Amino acid sequence: MGIGLNSDPKVVHHQSIPNTMAIANYRAIRPHQWQEWVETAQHRALSGKLPQYIPQLGLVNPGNFALDIGDQNGIIYETGDTDLTFSLMSVVKPFIWLYILHHRGWQWAQQKVGDRPSDLPFNSVEQLEQDGGYPRNTMVNSGAICLAGHIPGATTDQRCRNFLTWLNHTAQCQLWLDPELLASVHALPNPRNLAIAHLLAEKGYVEDGALALETYNQLCCLSGCLKDLFKLGLALQCPQAPLQLENTVRVKGTMAKAGLYEMSEAFFQRTGFICKSGVSGLILACLPAQSPTIFACYSPPLNEQGNPVAPLALLEFLAEFKQ
Numbered sequence: 001m002g003i004g005l006n007s008d009p010k011v012v013h014h015q016s017i018p019n020t021m022a023i024a025n026y027r028a029i030r031p032h033q034w035q036e037w038v039e040t041a042q043h044r045a046l047s048g049k050l051p052q053y054i055p056q057l058g059l060v061n062p063g064n065f066a067l068d069i070g071d072q073n074g075i076i077y078e079t080g081d082t083d084l085t086f087s088l089m090s091v092v093k094p095f096i097w098l099y100i101l102h103h104r105g106w107q108w109a110q111q112k113v114g115d116r117p118s119d120l121p122f123n124s125v126e127q128l129e130q131d132g133g134y135p136r137n138t139m140v141n142s143g144a145i146c147l148a149g150h151i152p153g154a155t156t157d158q159r160c161r162n163f164l165t166w167l168n169h170t171a172q173c174q175l176w177l178d179p180e181l182l183a184s185v186h187a188l189p190n191p192r193n194l195a196i197a198h199l200l201a202e203k204g205y206v207e208d209g210a211l212a213l214e215t216y217n218q219l220c221c222l223s224g225c226l227k228d229l230f231k232l233g234l235a236l237q238c239p240q241a242p243l244q245l246e247n248t249v250r251v252k253g254t255m256a257k258a259g260l261y262e263m264s265e266a267f268f269q270r271t272g273f274i275c276k277s278g279v280s281g282l283i284l285a286c287l288p289a290q291s292p293t294i295f296a297c298y299s300p301p302l303n304e305q306g307n308p309v310a311p312l313a314l315l316e317f318l319a320e321f322k323q
């Protein structure tokens with residue numbers, strides 16, 4: 001097994017980020033400026049597409065929009081329809097990673113998953129084949145399916161419940177499993193994810209590929225509203241006991257490398273934002289520890305890599321902002 005890759009969690013923690021990002025005072029941004037950015041970002045979203053491989057995600061209103069930006073002291077700016085609900089999809093991945101680090105520790109986890117960026121899309125079977133069944137990182141499907149296969153519980157329902165109870169308690173949120181969305185995922189089985197689960201089992205990274213995949217599917221269908229997304233960010237950015245800083249730092253390090261798939265590192269270097277996207281139209285973003293900002297945004301249209309267009313545009317505007 002390939003193990004021990006880039007095992008120092010402090011790498012990203014102390015990585016030099018643009019200074020302006022670390023100290024930017026978003027409270028100084030005036031309402032009309034926010035409004036202008038949001039309008040431009042929403043306009044850019046018109047070029048994006050809804051995913052069709054999960055039928056229900058292809059049916060949502062592409063104009064759905066909600067944004068919260070804030071820190072541990074509260075919301076700095078909020079706009080859009082904050083009552084909208086959505087599934088986490090891949091935004092659950094950092095929290096699966098956190099769960100495994102919390103319960104099993106890094107030494108154990110690195111035998112199952114890597115922590116290197118991937119040059120190929122998030123659902124790539126080819127990357128996993130090239131790597132002999134050892135997932136590149138926990139932000140791509142192979143890594144998350146692998147870890148989902150190691151959540152304790154006799155059945156997928158129990159595994160999902162164990163994870164959900166832990167996450168709701170840890171982040172103080174109220175996520176729930178959306179059964180209609182799960183039915184929609186089942187309606188069109190994803191051949192890539194099936195092949196990934198099969199390979200993981202064949203190479204011994206999970207015991208039961210079908211159980212791992214179904215657990216993963218359920219975890220992707222955990223749903224909530226913008227407040228929940230914000231609270232998830234808060235748990236990563238300002239972890240409270242029993243969460244360990246070392247683990248949240250590691251998760252953020254992986255997000256910086258892989259949270260936006262192929263564009264992750266370039267985006268992090270350019271903007272300073274550490275992100276995780278989901279095909280339901282989410283971006284959860286934060287900054288390295290010295291700046292407590294959390295950015296939670298929902299807007300369904302996606303770019304070619306499967307990252308939502310409007311939230312990315314807003315992060316670019318924020319990165320350019322000089323107070």
Ligand SMILES: NC(=O)CC[C@H](N)C(=O)O
Pocket residue numbers: 088089090091122123141193217220277278279280306
């Ligand atoms: N990028 C994503 O949000 C992908 C999640 C989705 N459940 C999938 O496996 O394709």
